[in-house]
Amino acid sequence: MIEAHRHTGPLVIRTALPAEAEVVAGLHVRARSTYYPDGLPEDGFDWAARWGEAIGRSDGQVLCAVRDGRPVGVASFRTPPGPPAKTVELLQFHVDPGHWRTGVGSALHTACVEQWRADGRRSAVLEVRVDNARAQAFYARRGWVPDPENPPAEGGHHLYLRYAVRSGE
Incomplete structure (x- = not known):
């Protein structure tokens, strides 16, 4: 069950802080668990440690949407290894389920697109689970399209999407 929250304060988008890794990990787990019908599989990852590493990476960035002093959304992206350097990879994008449909x-x-544009990126790529219709619809409304360079594998669990980062939008 998704708990509704009162949304009283303004939404602030900023770089995540190392001290927020555990809170961000909890948000991540709550969001991911919504699209696994049998519950989130035990993956053995220490998500707080992984988010701490992501926040500290020099080749990427983690943005937090913060309301009332608490992260309610998170996005992690980095420049993938190898060419093309004008592409950014959106690794994680989650909104706490209690804050869905509130503009977060x-x-x-x-904010991600603005950062990519400022960094001179021309495209972005991501993977989304084939059974996560909510995320696919969210991305489609924002202009993400199936990546022609990475068609889905037969029986695969992920779709690959691409976004054109246009200058001056």
Whole structure:
């Protein structure tokens, strides 16, 4: 069951802080568990440690959507290894389920695109689970399309999407 939250304060998008890794990990797990019908599989990852590493990486960035002093959305992206350097990879994008349909995801996506544009990126890529219709619809509304360079594997669990980062939008 998704708990509804009161949304009182303004939404602030900023770089995640190392001290927020555990809170961000909890948000990540809550969001991911919504699209696994049998519950989130035990993956053995220490998500707080992984988010701490992501926040500290020099080749990437983690943005947080913060309301009332608490992260309610998170996006992690980096420049993938190898060419093309004008592409950025969106690794994680989650909104706490209690904050769905409140504009958090839209604001966070807009902040990502603004950062990519400022960094001179021309395209972005991501993977989304084939059974995550909510995320696929979110991305499609923002202009993400199937990546022609990475068609889905037969029986695969992920779709690959691409986004054109246009200058001056």
